[in-house]
Amino acid sequence: MSTVKFYDEANKVPLEMHKVRVVQKLTLLPVEERQKRIEAAGNNTFLLQNKDVFMDMLTDSGVNAMSDRQVAAQFVADDSYAGSESCNRLVKAIEEVFGTKYFLPAHQGRAAENILAEAFVKPGQVTLMNFHFTTTKAHITRLGGSVVELVTAKGLEPQNDVPFKGDFDLNRLREEIATRGKDNIGFVRIEAGTNLIGGQPISMDNMLAVAEICREAGVISVLDASLLQDNVYFIKTRDPKYRDVPAQEIYRKLADACDIVYWSARKLGFSRGGAIITNNADLYTRMRTFVPLYEGFLTYGGMEVRSMESFAVGMLESLDMEYINQGPIFIEYLVSELDKAGVPVVKPAGGLGAHLNASEIVPHLPHNQYPAGALGAALYIAGGIRGMERGTLSEQREPDGTERYAELELLRLAVPRRVFTLSQIKYVVDRVKWLYDNRELIGGLDFYEEPAVLRFFFGRLRPIGDWQQRLVKKFRDDFGDSL
Numbered sequence: 401m402s403t404v405k406f407y408d409e410a411n412k413v414p415l416e417m418h419k420v421r422v423v424q425k426l427t428l429l430p431v432e433e434r435q436k437r438i439e440a441a442g443n444n445t446f447l448l449q450n451k452d453v454f455m456d457m458l459t460d461s462g463v464n465a466m467s468d469r470q471v472a473a474q475f476v477a478d479d480s481y482a483g484s485e486s487c488n489r490l491v492k493a494i495e496e497v498f499g500t501k502y503f504l505p506a507h508q509g510r511a512a513e514n515i516l517a518e519a520f521v522k523p524g525q526v527t528l529m530n531f532h533f534t535t536t537k538a539h540i541t542r543l544g545g546s547v548v549e550l551v552t553a554k555g556l557e558p559q560n561d562v563p564f565k566g567d568f569d570l571n572r573l574r575e576e577i578a579t580r581g582k583d584n585i586g587f588v589r590i591e592a593g594t595n596l597i598g599g600q601p602i603s604m605d606n607m608l609a610v611a612e613i614c615r616e617a618g619v620i621s622v623l624d625a626s627l628l629q630d631n632v633y634f635i636k637t638r639d640p641k642y643r644d645v646p647a648q649e650i651y652r653k654l655a656d657a658c659d660i661v662y663w664s665a666r667k668l669g670f671s672r673g674g675a676i677i678t679n680n681a682d683l684y685t686r687m688r689t690f691v692p693l694y695e696g697f698l699t700y701g702g703m704e705v706r707s708m709e710s711f712a713v714g715m716l717e718s719l720d721m722e723y724i725n726q727g728p729i730f731i732e733y734l735v736s737e738l739d740k741a742g743v744p745v746v747k748p749a750g751g752l753g754a755h756l757n758a759s760e761i762v763p764h765l766p767h768n769q770y771p772a773g774a775l776g777a778a779l780y781i782a783g784g785i786r787g788m789e790r791g792t793l794s795e796q797r798e799p800d801g802t803e804r805y806a807e808l809e810l811l812r813l814a815v816p817r818r819v820f821t822l823s824q825i826k827y828v829v830d831r832v833k834w835l836y837d838n839r840e841l842i843g844g845l846d847f848y849e850e851p852a853v854l855r856f857f858f859g860r861l862r863p864i865g866d867w868q869q870r871l872v873k874k875f876r877d878d879f880g881d882s883l
């Protein structure tokens with residue numbers, strides 16, 4: 401991978417290896433308006449209107465900037481239900497990256513998870529994984545299965561800066577398989593770039609070891625590759641063994657080792673859609689049954705042809721380190737600037753975004769007042785910045801209705817790839833610093849509408865007390881008539 405050294409290395413900044421050719425206007429509403437908008441959204445950043453958001457850091461899903469080649473490819477799409485050339489081009493690109501035999505399409509990552517759960521999860525079975533993802537777990541529990549998480553203890557320590565915090569505890573994995581027996585395990589899921597613990601990578605050695613343990617035990621191994629692109633960057637930059645190994649070799653080695661690989665093309669592929677691949681004819685046939693049932697015919701699976709074309713080009717671009725380093729280097733800059741300012745953040749910087757540690761920023765708020773959700777509402781008020789709660793609010797209640805408190809209370813500030821400029825990232829740092837200095841003003845939240853499934857998507861909450869009005873007043877006192 402090529403590097404660019406700065407003459408003034410002390411003032412080094414992340415350097416974009418692309419230029420911007422199309423822009424989209426942004427609006428920053430006055431602080432009083434921001435407070436009204438978050439109230440109208442039930443203090444849930446998912447329910448804000450994008451026109452009311454200045455920095456949309458909700459997710460990296462489907463909001464990454466496409467390359468000129470991806471957009472150009474959309475114009476040559478072959479619109480047909482069956483046997484479309486767009487699908488052929490996509491299959492060829494996926495083969496080029498992963499070298500696998502069989503491909504199944506899905507309309508996005510969670511649709512692939514639905515197919516996996518339908519094919520391999522029976523009531524009472526357990527699915528082992530380094531850490532759950534919200535939609536993965538919801539599909540498994542919906543079918544009567546359950547999830548056991550086996551990430552190493554260090555992965556859950558926000559300040560512990562080991563390089564691969566997404567690693568499995570291999571001893572626990574062996575123990576779980578031995579004590580439960582293979583017939584009681586749906587599959588083992590390896591999540592690359594572990595989303596809910598801060599986009600933290602898993603090492604190559606650990607992934608290969610998990611796949612080997614599964615192979616020996618006769619348990620299906622599944623790699624969730626949605627965030628694999630960032631993970632490949634970290635493998636190459638944090639593990640000296642892989643520094644000079646081409647990205648393609650890493651993708652292929654993983655696809656060879658795991659029984660099944662699936663992902664969201666909203667992330668890996670910089671497009672829309674999803675995919676499942678395997679080399680195993682039997683597993684392929686078992687999953688294939690569900691594609692026409694839930695997704696669509698096997699040559700589109702719920703994706704529209706233009707997305708398949710940009711997905712194909714995006715897959716080939718995911719081999720190019722100058723593309724795939726853009727997310728991680730911006731995130732690293734954001735994390736280190738926040739860290740320098742004393743703001744508690746998850747370290748080391750992972751993929752996906754910066755993760756503010758709400759447990760330390762607002763320690764006065766208990767889990768059942770949703771500290772990370774409250775911090776998210778406060779940050780929107782402070783700067784028109786939309787983050788995503790990744791804490792207790794994003795958990796499912798236990799079957800008896802009690803809260804399941806999250807291990808980590810995080811506010812994620814996603815950095816969609818190739819979207820923001822450095823000055824915008826600096827603005828985020830500035831507003832987070834201000835909010836951190838005024839953190840004692842932030843109060844809790846309370847549900848007034850709580851859906852039973854995936855409540856974080858459309859639940860509504862009210863602030864406990866008048867803390868938001870006091871936050872607005874302090875903003876005006878400190879910033880005068882600034883937006």
Ligand SMILES: Cc1ncc(COP(=O)(O)O)c(C=O)c1O
Pocket residue numbers: 461508509510511533535591595624626627664665666673674
């Ligand atoms: C690790 C991981 N797996 C699966 C998904 C689900 O993908 P999608 O949003 O396309 O349904 C996501 C989405 O954020 C993810 O981060």
